[in-house]
Amino acid sequence: MLKKLLGLFGKRPVVVPDAAKLVEGEARTIEVGDLGSDGRQVLLCRVDGKVHALDTECPHNQGGRLIRGPLHEGRYAICPLHNYKFDPATGEAKDVACGAARTYRCEERDGRIEVHL
Ligand code: FES
Numbered sequence: 001m002l003k004k005l006l007g008l009f010g011k012r013p014v015v016v017p018d019a020a021k022l023v024e025g026e027a028r029t030i031e032v033g034d035l036g037s038d039g040r041q042v043l044l045c046r047v048d049g050k051v052h053a054l055d056t057e058c059p060h061n062q063g064g065r066l067i068r069g070p071l072h073e074g075r076y077a078i079c080p081l082h083n084y085k086f087d088p089a090t091g092e093a094k095d096v097a098c099g100a101a102r103t104y105r106c107e108e109r110d111g112r113i114e115v116h117l
Helices: none
Strands: 003-005 014-016 026-032 040-047 050-055 077-079 084-086 103-109 112-116
Touching (some): 040 112
Antiparallel strands (some): 014 112, 040 050, 077 084, 103 112
């Protein structure tokens, strides 16, 4: 599910309600701001009970994006263009020579996810 959140840049975190909807081993995308200008798309992933946030822009720089849905082996975000996988905790690529995906600090509290962009 794609969720659009507007205008929440700066020091205030982006707040995503219903953290429980992000189940173990899954990824969900959110859009923050205007994607036509300074907005971005963020992938939220839950691994070992912890939520991680990655920019969906693939560091392979061939135009792919990390996608929502089940994580590879329940642990790795996937870019389907060349099937690269990324560790949501560190952004590092798995088993390929590629830069790391951009990560964002995020916290889960009171049933919500706070993403610090
Ligand atoms: S662009 Fe993502 S794996 Fe190639």
